[in-house]
Amino acid sequence: MRKTQPLLYATLLVGIALSAFPLYWLFVVATRSNNVVGDWPPPLAPGPNLWDNLGRLFAAEDANFLLGMWNSLLTSAVVTVSVVFFSSLAGFAFAKLKFRGRNGLLLVILATMMIPVQMGIIPLYMIMVELGWQNRMEAIVVPALVSAFGVFLMRQYAEQAVPDELVEAARIDGCGTFRIFWSIVLPALRPGAAVLALTTFMGTWNEFLWPLAVLEADNPTVQFSLSQLSTTYYTDYTLMFTGALVATVPLLLVFIAFGRQIIGGIMEGAVKA
């Protein structure tokens, strides 16, 4: 292989520019005023209007953007903690404990990963009506408390990260199974759990169809607020872009902080898939 490959780097940089440009454009428009957005050539440098736009965003009727942000933070955090906990628990059981029906039940979990659960939203909505959870965050959180993908991921991870001897030694010392899980297995699962936490947080934050079905505009998630903006203020590009920017910033922060782990997670999952 040659040492320098200018063409290769150039192609890759063009690719990265293409993948970053829409995000940059998101930022530029959010800092501009509406009368320059449609100009040709387009304004490619940030402008001075970000604070104005933010003010208009948080004051926008029907969008309830601040509440939407709060609801999304809350639901994503609760769902993440729950998915990580229950997935680690079940993943540990499937990887390291012996019980009747283990392989069959694991197969069930694999199959459910392929099922488009979204197709059940009509009865799911009826359940929420029965429970009185329409337009409440319980409707978003409770069905998402567990994840088949998460169980599978943690099972794969536990298989290689937790030595059998460790579990057996703890057992001989008289540890109960949950105690083994809590003080020995869970710490060993931490890197895998981090990847699951990141993807779960991002997935919950991005949830769109179900909140749109079960929530109302006065108690939205952030994606619901964005959809409100795009139906009510669709001529007001700077307002919509500011909303989209604010909705993306938390994900970007997570990505900048934990990007390496996310990449590792995607690539490891792929090897095993």
Added chain:
Amino acid sequence: MVTDLRPSPATSTAAAGSTPPRQPRSGWRDRISRVEVRWSPYLFIAPFFVIFAVFGLFPLIYTAWVSLHDWDITGAGAFVGFDNYVALFGDPDFWNSVFNTLGMLVLATVPQLLMALVLASLLNQKLRGVTFLRMGVLLPIVTSVAAVGIVFSQIFDRDAGMVNGLLGLVNVDAVDWRADKWSSWTAIATMVNWRWTGYNALIYLAAMQAIPKDLYEAATVDGAGKVRQFWSITVPNIRPAIVFTVIMSTIAGMQLFTEPLIFGQGGFAISGGSLRQFQTVSMYMFEKAFRDFDYGYGSAVAWMIFLLITVLGVVNFLITRRSR
């Protein structure tokens, strides 16, 4: 579901017999710990199965039951057998949405996976700044879906959009991207392609890195060029990854919802444009169930989507198996 988890005590003694040996203890403590060892695995996996059964599997199956009724917001009406399905088969709006979904599926999946293949093979070279490059291609997946919809709706706007501006540079007339099937499909597929190419590229990259280097060395000795090596060594060796991404993109593509909905803007959003030119099946189901409150009919649409996904999954599986 839940009852399946509990085998009869008589049959599960075999499982308990395989637990590690314990030191002798007083009888009752020993018995408690034996019960604990036998049952705690079920307790550990129970939360998943209980919640999934109630909020995942049950609604999905119950959808079939609802679809056999004349069911609206006031509750269950008469049992109507397959009437909803008969109506659905004669419903041009439904078939239109199926057609749109499949069209966008092809426009979004094929270029996406091809670009991902190319990108992955570029990233598979000896490079500096590996983390930077990988994070760069993964940026789109971090952008929230609705935000993607908003940004690209503006980029593809007839009057203010950048795409028409660029087309103007080469003297092509401005395109009204929302007006026709092909143009709106292209715009929506662009969003999906943009968002997922880098993710798939990383999956391919991981698979490529597992290919033994001596395969390439042997091919070079035999005089095979880079392109030939790519098609004869790289692609066959990462086949499992390709099958995985094809199936995942198909499942996701059949449920396409957010991007076209945001692209729609304004009052016609859920119908995918004034002439339903980019309404997907998921949008049609949503429109029937949550705008017209026709739960029975909406459930029939949902089950048809479910069947379509299953059929496409099987077809995918058979094709990829035969091409072995």
